[in-house]
Ligand code: TXA
């Protein structure tokens with residue numbers, strides 16, 4: 001398949017021919033990648049099983065992992081769900097368009113493979129002009145997981161989508177680098193106390209300003225609890241070379257790095273500017289300040305894609321605090337890591 005690349009202008013979005021072309025392909029049950037404020041998504045008509053099946057095939061995604069449905073307005077939420085609790089309306093009002101996915105009771109209108117057989121459906125309204133224009137033009141809700149091959153880091157630039165999916169999808173709408181960098185927060189509002197199934201762009205602290213109580217799914221800590229969000233059990237975000245996550249102070253990090261170098265390992269480092277500034281070492285990707293984890297979130301996935309297997313044997317990565325968006329950053333790093341090194 002020939003994958004089309006479009007570079008639409010966001011200034012003339014109302015009559016942008018590439019958006020109409022992409023929308024037509026979506027109505028013809030093809031899959032198209034598009035930017036959102038979090039990461040690039042791989043979209044297909046969420047009401048059509050054949051279209052949605054193409055997403056699973058292009059990504060190599062396990063069939064039991066449900067997809068998030070993207071909508072242009074609250075009316076589309078009501079067409080796909082039933083018994084929407086008042087708290088869900090409050091959250092939509094406060095955070096949409098934005099990086100919050102709500103898990104609601106499905107009324108069966110979404111294609112079966114979107115919900116992977118669950119009685120619920122995850123829905124969000126993305127905060128990106130191209131995504132919203134595409135949703136409006138296509139006239140259908142769009143199922144869209146992150147537009148990476150299953151297991152790989154999520155794409156934050158159109159070139160990442162191209163690396164993973166060229167030849168496997170109908171087209172890619174290029175909207176430049178995404179803003180948030182990590183995916184949406186997945187929040188289950190079907191129980192009396194809302195549960196965060198996946199930490200993301202909207203923080204627990206943000207949600208607490210709107211609802212009296214919100215908790216993290218205990219399964220996020222690992223251990224034996226089964227995650228309620230099926231996607232959380234799979235290997236994710238894996239860079240080409242094994243990632244080791246380091247918990248400890250800067251001295252401990254430097255010790256671990258030196259030991260590996262002495263053993264002759266070709267090491268790559270992912271670190272904050274505070275730590276990177278202390279290393280006399282050339283294979284370091286600096287991804288922002290550890291005081292502002294929003295910066296780290298923006299650069300995280302491109303950092304995970306940067307080191308190639310041919311250049312490094314192991315990637316050492318600094319760990320960060322897990323307040324605010326740090327919860328999402330650390331959740332992704334813990335999933336990406338094959339090993340952790342902990343200071344005693
Ligand atoms: O920011 C995002 O959310 C991006 C952009 C493209 O919108 N999308 C994204 O989709 O991250 P994906 O498929 O990579 O992750 C969806 C997550 C998975 O962990 C999945 O298991 C969970 O949402 N999920 C979807 N529907 C669910 C449901 N009904 N119940 C529980 N978890 C669900």
Ligand code: MG
Nearest residue numbers: 145146147154
């Ligand atoms: Mg994903």
